[in-house]
Amino acid sequence: MPTSAISGGAAAGRIADALGAPNPAAYGERGLVTAFVVRRFVDCGLLVDLSANPDGTLHHPDQVAEVCRREDLADLVAADTPLGPEQAAARFRVRRADFDHMVRPGWVRSPQSIEVRFGTSRAGAVDVALYTMASVYGIVPAHPEVDWEQLRAVEKSRRSPLAALRPAPSPAPA
Structure with a gap:
């Protein structure tokens, strides 16, 4: 080269x-x-x-x-701009818990995560999933069965209409 x-x-x-x-x-x-x-x-x-x-x-x-x-x-x-789960929920104008309910059945997948540290110790480090903006924006058209305006209107401390969604099946072992 x-x-x-x-x-x-x-x-x-x-x-x-x-x-x-x-x-x-x-x-x-x-x-x-x-x-x-x-x-x-x-x-x-x-x-x-x-x-x-x-x-x-x-x-x-x-x-x-x-x-x-x-x-x-x-x-x-x-x-391909990365969004954390809080940012993704804000893009939808839904609560973070509602976005978490979208992740569980596999409506959106995280291609990467980053380690976020609190303070100077690794003891305070957590992995935060990142989602592409395209994958986040693809959820609404892929799920017309969801009443998005109703979901956005759910008050804090109320159960999410998405709470009944089942997790995506795990891939079969190779």
Whole structure:
């Protein structure tokens, strides 16, 4: 390869630049395009991961440049933007408990989770599932049987109409 590979973070930065919304350089600030989006681009075949490292990705800069020239780049990034369960519930304008009831039967699946730490100790760390915006927005059209306005009107401390949903069956062992 005549050019050095670039990291997933650098690829995310180039994609953000192409959208006219550069990722912030300050530590701890989150940009529009994240490594999560880059990994989703790998999963759907838009980018190739040249690394064998499970904690990071490496990409050919020419391939990243090709992705950056796509006319539908903004839509692709928006579709693969990660949402935590609280953010997903807010997008639906439902309670977090209602969103959890959508996850249990497999209406939406998390392709990745992140570890969130509270304080400086690992003892306070929890894994938070991330969902793609496209998968979250796909729930409503996929489930017309749900009265979404009624669900949004359920008051706090009231039982969710989705509480009766059964969990998705576990995959059969190989």
